[in-house]
Amino acid sequence: MARLPRLYAPNVPQLAQSTFIHPLSPIPAEPDIPPLDLLRMWLTQDAAPLGIALHGWLLMEDRITVLATPEDPTALSRLFQALGRRIAARLRHGRVFDGRYRSALLQPSQWVLPALIWLESLPVQLGRTSHATTWQWSSARCHTGMNNSFQSLLNDHADYWSCGNTPFERQTNYRAMLEEGLSSAQAEAIRRALHGQWALGDEPFLQQLSLKASRRPTPAPRGRPRKRAAE
Known part of the structure; x- marks a missing residue:
């Protein structure tokens, strides 16, 4: 089966994720520098020059996940x-990512905040930490006011504002939302849209998106097209 072309639409936020073939491990020559610290530094250096507004980010040993609005x-x-290329040069040789990254387009005012909560909660869901804000390599600590050291990496979406x-009110309210988490239906909808590489939104949004997106934003109906009744 031919792989789907990239789904893109101007000024529409995307949730994107790429996984590594092998989890990152400490550098033998620099054991005191965690690989995720290097990856965070590279993300800081590379995102803005490419015209990417990062609304949220998460780095783990087995994946990179971002919520962003790309310029093109x-x-x-x-x-x-x-x-x-940076990982291949510094952390390992050969192929780095396990195939192409996956992404989903998101309807603002409906799915951006749930996607941000889903992204920042992944270390908890995967059993890596007990609270999203204790994972050092994500935007959760910035969004909840616990650490603003990497605020320059973020370009917060209007939905977060x-x-x-x-700032205190935003951080307090968002922290409560992050602690409450998503419903199982919300989390599953995000996961399915991301892995299927589709858009997530209501019917009017999807219809409008179909006029400007790079390809159809939702799966085609199953089965053969209906035949028109004979005149």
Whole structure:
């Protein structure tokens, strides 16, 4: 089966994820520098010059996940390629990623905040930590006001700004949302859209998106097209 072309639409946020063939491990020559610290530094250096507005990010030993609005159809591809070249040069040799990255387009005001919560909660869901804010390599600590050291890496989406009128109010309200988490239906919808590489939104959004997206944003109906009744 031919693989799907990239799904892109101007000014529409994307959830994107790429997994590694093998989990990252400490560098023998530099054992005191965690690989994820290097990856975070490279993400800081590469995202903005490519015209990518990062709304959320998560780095783990087996994957990179970002919520972003890219400036053009190739920006995210070039970001993952740049990170792959850096990883190959410093952390390992040969192929880095396990195939192409996957992505989903998201309806603002409906799915951006749930996708951000899903992304920042992944270390908890995968059993890597007990609380999202204790994972050092994600945007969760910035969004909850616990650590602003990497705030420059973020370009917060308008949906996050709608959480409150002041930074403290936004951080407090978002922290409560992050602690509450998503419903199982929300989490499954995000997972399916990401792995299927489709768009996530209501019917009017999807219809409007189909007019400007690079390809159809939802799966085609199953089965053969209906034949028109004979006149």
